[in-house]
Amino acid sequence: MTVLSGPLGAGKTTVLNHVLTADHGLEVAVVVNDMGEVNVDAEHVAQQSELAGDEDIIELSNGCICCRLRGDMLEEVGRLADRREFDYLLVESSGISEPIPVAQTFAMGFEDASFDPTDTYALDTMVTVVNAHSVWESFDTGSELTDGRLEAHSGRVPEEVLLDQIEFCDVLVLNKCDLVPDDALEEIEAVLERLQPRAEIVRTEFGDVDPAEILGTGRFDFQRAQNSAGWKHELQHDHHHDPAEEHGVTSFVYERDRPFHPERIAAVFTSMPDEIVRAKGFFWSAGREDVAMGLDKAGTSVRAGPSGQWLATLPAAQREQYFAARPGLEDDWDDEWGDRMTRLVFIAREFDEAGLIDRLDDCLLTDAELDDDWETYADPFEPQDRRELALANE
Numbered sequence: 001m002t003v004l005s006g007p008l009g010a011g012k013t014t015v016l017n018h019v020l021t022a023d024h025g026l027e028v029a030v031v032v033n034d035m036g037e038v039n040v041d042a043e044h045v046a047q048q049s050e051l052a053g054d055e056d057i058i059e060l061s062n063g064c065i066c067c068r069l070r071g072d073m074l075e076e077v078g079r080l081a082d083r084r085e086f087d088y089l090l091v092e093s094s095g096i097s098e099p100i101p102v103a104q105t106f107a108m109g110f111e112d113a114s115f116d117p118t119d120t121y122a123l124d125t126m127v128t129v130v131n132a133h134s135v136w137e138s139f140d141t142g143s144e145l146t147d148g149r150l151e152a153h154s155g156r157v158p159e160e161v162l163l164d165q166i167e168f169c170d171v172l173v174l175n176k177c178d179l180v181p182d183d184a185l186e187e188i189e190a191v192l193e194r195l196q197p198r199a200e201i202v203r204t205e206f207g208d209v210d211p212a213e214i215l216g217t218g219r220f221d222f223q224r225a226q227n228s229a230g231w232k233h234e235l236q237h238d239h240h241h242d243p244a245e246e247h248g249v250t251s252f253v254y255e256r257d258r259p260f261h262p263e264r265i266a267a268v269f270t271s272m273p274d275e276i277v278r279a280k281g282f283f284w285s286a287g288r289e290d291v292a293m294g295l296d297k298a299g300t301s302v303r304a305g306p307s308g309q310w311l312a313t314l315p316a317a318q319r320e321q322y323f324a325a326r327p328g329l330e331d332d333w334d335d336e337w338g339d340r341m342t343r344l345v346f347i348a349r350e351f352d353e354a355g356l357i358d359r360l361d362d363c364l365l366t367d368a369e370l371d372d373d374w375e376t377y378a379d380p381f382e383p384q385d386r387r388e389l390a391l392a393n394e
């Protein structure tokens with residue numbers, strides 16, 4: 001089976017229709033998840049598809065298959081498998097579906113569901129369809145990557161969901177290429193490659209993808225997909241390399257073991273230039289030695305705040321387990337501060353890297369400030385009891 005993800009209007013249904021009517025010799029069943037009251041998408045698919053009789057298309061409306069409808073989705077595809085013979089299942093997720101739980105549901109099943117998909121289905125390819133035109137416009141004008149037409153979902157903004165969809169997939173279909181000049185397409189692809197180095201990128205107009213690019217590719221692997229985000233790649237590999245720039249797209253890791261002044265760093269985070277398409281990682285904010293702060297910038301949306309634990313705050317026995325599991329971890333240990341430090345990845349286009357590094361360095365505590373009582377600093381980040389925090393969309 002193949003799952004199609006991507007924001008509203010990117011062209012998922014167009015791709016689906018193209019594949020259903022293409023000549024690939026496979027009998028394809030379809031699941032469409034639409035958030036609307038009326039399932040417009042499924043009607044649309046049914047009209048266009050020669051294969052489609054009533055029973056070929058399952059509609060799941062009024063909920064999202066990444067959360068509320070996980071169990072319903074499995075039960076429906078279970079019934080489908082009992083009822084009919086077909087070769088391949090195509091799932092079109094709603095624009096706001098987060099791809100990881102959807103993939104998890106199919107690859108591993110879901111506790112509350114009576115149907116175990118792993119007996120019948122094999123998740124083969126996670127495809128994300130992106131709208132080349134809206135990405136291009138966002139580069140030009142600094143507007144949102146998603147053309148703002150998605151609703152927020154589980155507290156997240158559309159651009160965060162889109163970044164998840166890009167970072168967790170096997171194939172990226174860059175659709176609506178007819179609306180964008182060729183040289184712009186190269187830059188868009190260069191950014192997508194930075195965000196997601198592992199995915200195959202396929203350019204399409206009106207969803208005219210070769211079915212072999214998205215059906216039966218054998219590309220999906222849960223572990224690999226989960227680790228394939230460009231920012232993870234940067235964090236986990238040589239931090240100090242200077243990759244060749246392609247079309248002005250750079251990525252770099254900022255690493256320091258001195259804490260930030262909370263107000264100064266918050267000011268920088270809320271005013272990061274639009275050229276920074278993605279930023280991710282953790283940082284040390286003076287006065288918050290109890291918690292690792294996280295930074296998450298997806299397009300124009302920025303969040304920063306408490307997001308994880310320093311190993312230094314764990315009981316010694318538990319910490320030893322981490323050391324045992326991750327050789328090298330102990331080497332960076334500071335006698336006084338343990339693993340508290342900052343490590344942030346930035347992926348940006350046409351961008352003054354040295355300028356940003358200077359701005360970040362200006363946020364580090366000065367030698368004099370190191371002697372301050374950091375607890376007295378005003379803290380612009382959300383309180384501890386809320387994991388996700390708040391600089392969103394200022």
Ligand SMILES: Nc1nc2c(ncn2[C@@H]2O[C@H](COP(=O)(O)OP(=O)(O)OP(=O)(O)O)[C@@H](O)[C@H]2O)c(=O)[nH]1
Binds near residue numbers: 015041
């Ligand atoms: N110019 C242009 N228009 C396209 C292309 N692909 C799709 N469209 C149009 O874009 C609109 C949205 O396409 P859909 O396939 O419905 O998008 P979707 O991702 O399924 O959107 P939802 O189902 O609403 O979430 C339709 O009017 C399509 O005709 C393309 O490559 N170029």
